[in-house]
Amino acid sequence: MRKESFFFLIIVALVAYLTLVPLAMLLYGSFKSTPPGVAGPLTLAHYAELFKGWEMAISFKNSLIFSFWSSLLAFLGGVYLAWMTERTNMASKRLVYACIVVPLIVPGILTTVGWIMLFGRRTGIINLLARNVFGIEQPIDIYNMPGMIWVFGSDHIALSFLLLVAAFRSMDPALEEAAIVAGAGIIRTTRNITLRILLPATLAVWIINFVRAIENFEVPALIGIPAGILVFATEVYLATHKVPTDFGQASTFATVYLILTAVGVSIYLKATAASERFTTITGKGYRPAAFDLGGWKYLLSLLTLLVCFVIFILPVLTVIWSSFLPFYMAPSLEALQSLTLDNYKSLYSLPLIKRAFWNSFILGISSSTIVMILTAVAAWIVVRTRWRGKGLLDFLAFSPIAVPGLVLGMAMIWTYLTLPIPIYGTIWILLIAYTIKYLPYGMRASSFSMHQIHKELEEASETCGSSWSTTFFRIVLPLLLPGFVAGWIYVITHSFRELSTSILLYRSGTEVLSVVIFELWDAGRYPELSALGMTLVAVLITISGLAKWVGGRFAVQTV
Amino acid sequence: MRKKIIFQFILGALGLLVILPSLSSAKTVEEILADINKLPPAERNKQLEAGAKKEGVLKFASNENIELITLYHNAFAAKYPFLKVESWRASGAKGVERVVMEHRAGKLDTDVVAVPFEIVGYVKKQGVWGRYLSPELNHYSDQFKDRDGYWATNHYNIAVIGYNTNLVKTGEAPKDYPDLLNPKWKGEISIDVEPDRAVQGWLIAWGEERTREYMKALMHNGATVRRGHTLQTQLLCSGELKVAVEVYAYRVAQLRHEKNCPLGMSFPNPTPGSTGSEIGVNKNAPHPHAAALFVDFVLGTEGSKILAGTGRIPARRGVKGLYEEVSNLEEKGVNLLMIPVEQAGRLDPLAKKLIEEILIRRQF
Structure with missing residues (x-):
């Protein structure tokens, strides 16, 4: 056996171990008539239950509507911002980048809370403005489907932007230039050339947003339940929030998630099948040209900045504001007099806060690094080699996206309570869980960057006599670095927010921040929650800034 | 002949497996605590403390909010400095299911478990708690304690x-x-x-x-x-x-x-x-003496006063609530x-x- 094949097998075995265990537990659980740890016959009853009433059909329909429109909003917003900042001569691009960082770092639960406060019936700024300035009597309600779509979609524009910007930045502009020379306008060139070249990247971004919307819990819980709109995620919540928990039903829902995702992945794989057509980074030097917006430059720039401020900054400002108040109040003289640091003081008097920060930090750094290294290698195997098992590897690495955190947590508990591997109750079980959970995101970030690097650079290295490992570490990895760093930042920021799995696996001594955030949310202590959220944001901004700086120093410099 | 020897050997080994556990004198948590309860109060406390000192650790899980858990944690750790106290919040259904899963797998190492009122029956039925009759129970009316001695609540x-x-x-x-x-x-x-x-x-x-x-x-x-x-x-x-x-x-x-x-x-x-959060000792608690000390503490005057300090309504006779308007409601x-x-x-x-x-x- 060739040395490379042996190495590939090890990678597949590792990814398979990480991903198949929860998947197997999931499938097994969906056919089991009794909870984990209790012997009982297998059954199809949970699946039969799924198709029994209209309730599930309604939730299914709501899930599709919510996910389709919110992912579309996120996607279109991301495309617009990426295009404006990377391919036009708009002014103040740096301000847009600064705004974009905010929603990437602020946990979704806080943004959702921020929007709810903004749309408060009597105390929300938006409704106060609507009533006092525009004379609208009927309050604008956020508790409906458009409200859900808005909150999720707007929060995910930043993710779309992050994933698209690298592709926009590194795209070979030869075809665009040819189109412009041939007399096509900006819009036609963007539609017919730019977006088509970037098809796999854009499709993948849309799919990721769609899947994230399907599995999102915060928005359906905080806005959907009060609105009476149930989605798939709420069904899982309903199946798991009662005692005894209906594990079978929860696993069945998760299996349906898996099927939905598998459909998404197959569309994605088809779109990227002829990846060569979309190669954007080649051995040639180039300088992407920026379209001239002409007379529209300043108006469009101003509008873009205004939109960024309202979408990304305003909800967070609301949360910051409430972190200094004893309870939420709209800005007023009375509120100004009530400003206090009490929330921060009471929060930091809890001894577990320091421990939770430390644990989250260690877990975040380790899981993001492991995920990105593992997926960089896996993506290389999938994109570059003709190895027979590569399809399996791609599917395995993407499959955890379909496993809801709660089910993953249950599977991890049961696996490590049963297997003679002594990590139950330690931080290691959390590290494994985080690695599994973020493999799909690492894989997408790595494989998308890999698609854009032409083989010719590696072939040149091999022609010069370099070994596989030399080529990988000296050529592939530095070229991948911008995507690698983006993926790393994505994983670390999300690992700090990971809740549904951590809540089941943490113990005294291994508490993480998201658990503390949840406890505060659960207890309705929004002011303290806001205070903790703001501290977390400050920490994550520092980490991301450092990562970008490090990435910038070691990445291949663009010409 | 060889087959016969092997058969006899297996039979002997199986016999040993059956007999050995019954030969061992290890007492269950319930037995240890029942024996200690037979002692006069001063001696009982001395024995509990001595046992807890040897155990060195107390682990508890509760559905109370993190603020109250921290208050109990700190006060108990200060009272018994020889114990390393560990606590975690078992919130909602997830927390309870986790406790039950660990219990089923025989790996529940949390000594004391407290759950919400509507789940008490389920946890009791699953056999998570062992019987423990704390002397502090005498200060509570019947609605705040289990008639079989599995749980009690202080608010x-x-x-x-x-x-x-x-x-x-x-x-x-x-x-x-x-x-x-x-x-x-x-x-x-x-x-x-x-x-x-x-x-x-x-x-x-x-x-x-x-x-x-x-x-x-x-x-x-x-x-x-x-x-x-x-x-x-x-x-x-x-x-x-x-x-x-x-x-x-x-x-x-x-x-x-x-x-x-x-x-x-x-x-x-x-x-x-x-009733508030119901507390009980893990049937297989690794640190039974420390567990009993903790339950006594929570149900005792100190625990009740800590609880009353957060504004909650104490159930223990003689401990006053912080706010008059929510105390002695029936009299009003x-x-x-x-x-x-x-x-x-x-x-x-x-x-x-x-x-x-x-x-x-x-x-x-």
């Missing part, structure tokens, strides 16, 4: 109708649940997504049909469903909400006193109440309906079903 919780006094004048405030159906409250009522106490109280007082009709009528009157009792109390305080169907009496009193909130509360007829003529723990366990599936059908799925 209770009252659910009231809350309102904002700036938006609702006291004379016009809803006094009882039927008042909330008045069209003047249309769109102004908030109800928690988990109003367990209120729904169980209605089920006991009114029966299933009337409860179902009432909940439907409430939703027809535009009630909005929100998560979090404390949050709703804060929203009442800020003026975002006018009226809330089920908030905790002690929270209303607390925000009124500590943050000068314009809050009022009505005690409906009957006013539903439940409030028709208090304390939901018995056993009944709560039986009513829980029906209550959850009604909540899901009407409040969440909006089938009305």
Whole structure:
């Protein structure tokens, strides 16, 4: 056996171990008539239950509507911002980048809370403005489907932007230039050339947003339940929030998630099948040209900045504001007099806060690094080699996206309570869980960057006599670095927010921040929650800034 | 011949496997604690402390909020500095299921487990707790302790109708649940997504049909469903909400006193109440002596005073609550309906079903 094949097998075995265990537990659980740890016959009853009433059909329909429109909003917003900042001569691009960082770092639960406060019936700024300035009597309600779509979609524009910007930045502009020379306008060139070249990247971004919307819990819980709109995620919540928990039903829902995702992945794989057509980074030097917006430059720039401020900054400002108040109040003289640091003081008097920060930090750094290294290698195997098992590897690495955190947590508990591997109750079980959970995101970030690097650079290295490992570490990895760093930042920021799995696996001594955030949310202590959220944001901004700086120093410099 | 020897060997080994455990004199947690309870008080405490010193560790899990867990944790660790105290919050169904899964796998190393009132029956049935009759139980009336000795609680919780006094004048405030159906409250009522106490109280007082009709009528009157009792109390305080169907009496009193909130509360007829978090010793606790010390501490005067300091209503005789307006309610003529723990366990599936059908799925 060739040395490379042996190495590939090890990678597949590792990814398979990480991903198949929860998947197997999931499938097994969906056919089991009794909870984990209790012997009982297998059954199809949970699946039969799924198709029994209209309730599930309604939730299914709501899930599709919510996910389709919110992912579309996120996607279109991301495309617009990426295009404006990377391919036009708009002014103040740096301000847009600064705004974009905010929603990437602020946990979704806080943004959702921020929007709810903004749309408060009597105390929300938006409704106060609507009533006092525009004379609208009927309050604008956020508790409906458009409200859900808005909150999720707007929060995910930043993710779309992050994933698209690298592709926009590194795209070979030869075809665009040819189109412009041939007399096509900006819009036609963007539609017919730019977006088509970037098809796999854009499709993948849309799919990721769609899947994230399907599995999102915060928005359906905080806005959907009060609105009476149930989605798939709420069904899982309903199946798991009662005692005894209906594990079978929860696993069945998760299996349906898996099927939905598998459909998404197959569309994605088809779109990227002829990846060569979309190669954007080649051995040639180039300088992407920026379209001239002409007379529209300043108006469009101003509008873009205004939109960024309202979408990304305003909800967070609301949360910051409430972190200094004893309870939420709209800005007023009375509120100004009530400003206090009490929330921060009471929060930091809890001894577990320091421990939770430390644990989250260690877990975040380790899981993001492991995920990105593992997926960089896996993506290389999938994109570059003709190895027979590569399809399996791609599917395995993407499959955890379909496993809801709660089910993953249950599977991890049961696996490590049963297997003679002594990590139950330690931080290691959390590290494994985080690695599994973020493999799909690492894989997408790595494989998308890999698609854009032409083989010719590696072939040149091999022609010069370099070994596989030399080529990988000296050529592939530095070229991948911008995507690698983006993926790393994505994983670390999300690992700090990971809740549904951590809540089941943490113990005294291994508490993480998201658990503390949840406890505060659960207890309705929004002011303290806001205070903790703001501290977390400050920490994550520092980490991301450092990562970008490090990435910038070691990445291949663009010409 | 060889086969016969092998067969005899296997038979012998099996016999040893059966006999050995019964030869060992290891006592169960229940036996250890029952033996200690036979001693005179001073000797009993001495033995408990000596045993706990040898064990060196106490692990507890509770559904109480993180603030109260921290207070118990710190005070207990200060009282018994030789113990390394570890605590974690077993919140909601997930926390309880995790405890039960660990118990089934024989790996529950948490010595003391406390759960919410409606889940007590399930945890007891799963055999998580062992019997332990703390001497502190003598200071509690029967409704706060298990007759079989598996659990006890040191407080209770009252659910009231809350309102904002700036938006609702006291004379016009809803006094009882039927008042909330008045069209003047249309769109102004908030109800928690988990109003367990209120729904169980209605089920006991009114029966299933009337409860179902009432909940439907409430939703027809535009009630909005929100998560979090404390949050709703804060929203009442800020003026975002006018009226809330089920908030905790002690929270209303607390925000009124500590943050000068314009809050009022009505005690409906009957006013539903439940016991607080129920505490018990793990049947297989690795540190039984420390576990007993901790349960004694929580149920004792010190634990009760810590609890009362947070505004909650203590159940222990002789320990006063912090806020007068939510203490001695029966003496003030409030028709208090304390939901018995056993009944709560039986009513829980029906209550959850009604909540899901009407409040969440909006089938009305």
